[in-house]
Every structure is written in C-alpha cells, then in structure tokens.
Amino acid sequence: MAMKVLAQKLERLADLVDKQGCLYDLQEQTGQRSSSDPVTYEAHRLNEETRDHGREISKACRELASQVQDPVETLIEVAWSYTSSAALAVALDLNVFQNLDPGETGTPIEQLAKKCGASEGLLKRIMRLCAHKSISEEFAPGRYRHTRASRALLDEGTSALVQYLVEDGLRCGAYLSETVRENDYQILENRYRAPFCRAFATTSDFYEYYALVDKKRGAKFDRAMAGFYDGIWDRPQEVIFPFHHLPSGATIVDVGGGRGQNSFRLGIRYPHLSFVVQDLEIVIEAAKRDANVPSSMLNRLQWKTHNFFDAQPVTGADVYLLSHVLMDHFDSDCKRILRRLADTMTTSNSRILIHDYVDGEKLVSQRSELADMLEIHGISCQNTRFRSISEWKSLLDESRKGLVLHNVWEYEGGAALMEVKLEEL
Ligand SMILES: C[S@@+](CC[C@H](N)C(=O)[O-])C[C@H]1O[C@@H](n2cnc3c(N)ncnc32)[C@H](O)[C@@H]1O
Numbered sequence: 476m477a478m479k480v481l482a483q484k485l486e487r488l489a490d491l492v493d494k495q496g497c498l499y500d501l502q503e504q505t506g507q508r509s510s511s512d513p514v515t516y517e518a519h520r521l522n523e524e525t526r527d528h529g530r531e532i533s534k535a536c537r538e539l540a541s542q543v544q545d546p547v548e549t550l551i552e553v554a555w556s557y558t559s560s561a562a563l564a565v566a567l568d569l570n571v572f573q574n575l576d577p578g579e580t581g582t583p584i585e586q587l588a589k590k591c592g593a594s595e596g597l598l599k600r601i602m603r604l605c606a607h608k609s610i611s612e613e614f615a616p617g618r619y620r621h622t623r624a625s626r627a628l629l630d631e632g633t634s635a636l637v638q639y640l641v642e643d644g645l646r647c648g649a650y651l652s653e654t655v656r657e658n659d660y661q662i663l664e665n666r667y668r669a670p671f672c673r674a675f676a677t678t679s680d681f682y683e684y685y686a687l688v689d690k691k692r693g694a695k696f697d698r699a700m701a702g703f704y705d706g707i708w709d710r711p712q713e714v715i716f717p718f719h720h721l722p723s724g725a726t727i728v729d730v731g732g733g734r735g736q737n738s739f740r741l742g743i744r745y746p747h748l749s750f751v752v753q754d755l756e757i758v759i760e761a762a763k764r765d766a767n768v769p770s771s772m773l774n775r776l777q778w779k780t781h782n783f784f785d786a787q788p789v790t791g792a793d794v795y796l797l798s799h800v801l802m803d804h805f806d807s808d809c810k811r812i813l814r815r816l817a818d819t820m821t822t823s824n825s826r827i828l829i830h831d832y833v834d835g836e837k838l839v840s841q842r843s844e845l846a847d848m849l850e851i852h853g854i855s856c857q858n859t860r861f862r863s864i865s866e867w868k869s870l871l872d873e874s875r876k877g878l879v880l881h882n883v884w885e886y887e888g889g890a891a892l893m894e895v896k897l898e899e900l
Pocket of ligand 1: 758784798800
C-alpha cells in the first residue's frame, strides 16, 4: 500500500516537473527568465507562476523524502539546520561566491581559500555544507562551481537579505525558546522582552539598537530591507494598486521608507508622481550618501528625516505608504502612527496604503512556509505577529473614527495591500 502511494506521488511529481519545463520555456521566450525586474503585469504573473510551481515541486519532493527517509534522520536534519545557516554566514562574510569562477570549470578549494583569506581546512568544511544545500556544487574533488542559488547571491540585495537572516535572524532564533519560556509562552506586547534583546544582550529594542547602538549592523539591516519585501514574499505594490490613476503631480509619502526601495520602483514606472521618503535620521543620512537614486527621479524625490510618531509634515498627500511598517509595531504604537496620518489626510484625495500581512487560518498544506517563517522571525526580533482582517479593521477604527478599510488585495502567504480612507463623519 505504502509503495502504491509512493508510486502515485512520483507520478504526480513527474507531471509537475514537466509543467515546470514548459513554464521555463515560456519565460525564455518572453525574455523574463533571469530578470528580477519584470516590467509588465503578465511577465510578473509568469514569474510568479513559475516560482509557485517550483515551490509545489519542492514541497512534493519533501513529502516524498519524508516517506522514505529514516524518521530520526529527518528530525536530526531539522534540528541541525542551523549548521547550514551558520556555514552560509561564514561563506557570505568571506565573499566566497564573488570569488568563485563564474564559468563551468569552477574554482579549486586551495585557490578559493587563498582568495578569501581563509584556511583551506575551514573553507572546505563550509563549502561542503553549502553544497549539500545546492548553494554551489562540488563537481570534481575539491573543485566548486556556481549553482542557481549561489549565483543569486551575487545580487547585492539578495545577499544582504540572506546575510541578515543567517546572522541576526539565527542569533535571535537561538533565544526564542528560552525567552518565551520566561514569558509564560505568551507573545508579550513588550518589545524589550523579545528574544532579540537577549541575543544582543541589550536593553534597547530592535530599531533602537540598529539606529543607536550598533550602527554598522543597522546599515546592514537597511540594505537587507531593500531586498526583502518585493520579491519572494510578496507582490510589489505597483502590480496591485492602480498608481497610474493618480493625478499628475500626486505625492506619495513613503513613511518608514528605508532607503527608498519602494519609491524608486514606483518612481521609475510612474513619471507623473513625486515622492517623499521619510525615515529615522541615521537611515536617511545613509540613503542620501549611498542610495542610487534613479536619474529620472532626481527632481521628484525628497529625503526627509521624520519620526513617524511625530506630526506628519506633508499634509493632504495623495498616498501615505506604510510598507511593512505596522507589522513591526504593537497596536498602541500603530494607533499613534495612524493618528498622525489621519491628522493630515484630506477626505477628498488622501489614502493610506498599508502593505503588510493578514493572518489567515488556512491549512498548513495551503500555507506559505516562508510567511510562517517570517512570523517566527517577527516574534524572535520584536514579539510581533500578523493581524487578522477583523483586527486590522478594529485597529483603524480605534485609531480614528472614519478611518476605514476601503480595499484589500490579499496575496498568498498572507501578504496584503490595504487601502485606507478617511470618511466624513
Ligand atoms: C521593515 S522596514 C520597511 C522598510 C520599507 N518601508 C520597505 O517596505 O522595504 C521598517 C522601516 O521603518 C523605519 N522606522 C523604524 N522606526 C521608525 C520611526 N520611529 N520613524 C520612522 N521610521 C522608522 C526603519 O528604519 C525601517 O526603514
């Protein structure tokens, strides 16, 4: 019986692989295969479909593996998965992937060790673990070459994101069980009692620490954020919201906008819009210094140091964008942020666009594992979690009467874009 089920699963897997081949062909025909910046909605949908389908295959492979692998081995693999993150952290720190020959013949480990300034003894052990996870391949004894995953790490944004997760994320995760035990297994509405504080032995919270205590780490976090939310987790805002309907000269205030990553994408695509990117001083100063503002936006983009708990200086803007900001805050703080915006909105033209997450109750088999991982990461860093739609509605209503959820575009894995308007009472 078990073998029959296995055979059925294998058959299904073969069908899935076949379809993936067709999707790759289609991507190649449309020239979108390797592009991380699809320009049309259709191209974006095709990339999404290919990625989602790839996920389905890898899920089916894992299911198959769980049927055939020794269960204790499965458990040990999960328990020891931190060693892959730790090895990858070292490899990224050493710039290993930039030092791998880009061609098919790869690089011998002795040469790689020399280039990276590491001992061969250490590096070969690090590389073996990376290769077990297909982040490079040992295709001849002691000779490594690129794979799709290691090539993806040549992109600065992807590399910054992965580095943040394998360093800071891993460190916070290591303190999760100890911290929640102390917090009586509750998700406390107290960011000073998050695993992050233990992991970094600090009395500051997550953002205070990055902004004031370890600024170098903070700069790395900002770079990671620039590669975080518009890719695998989410559908970019421009694919969802009809920005082209906004009037010429309309202003988008990118509140907590980091290095302007969202504004840049929107600004390139919509030359009729202007942007104000607001964030904490240290983030804005770094962005002014390092960010590559697209040349077509030089006259349409302003950087402004602004703490979103203070009065909003841009009044009556068409859009106040809160992209992945409220997910980092408890209700009490979100209400303060939203009230500041409601104070300056006009009922006729202003809206808040909240790009965030909605907590749904789907079965695990239909959920996105990455989104579920993101929640554990959020708890580990700041004790924050996703909100259900009814929690979002109450949050708006309790922030200011008249603030209403006008539209919600939900995406798989709980990602959602919410349009909020201020109605006359
Ligand atoms: C998760 S990141 C999101 C960045 C960007 N909006 C995006 O979607 O990629 C949250 C941002 O909020 C900023 N932030 C945190 N506290 C802030 C405050 N009190 N005032 C303004 N910005 C703040 C952080 O510096 C960071 O850039």
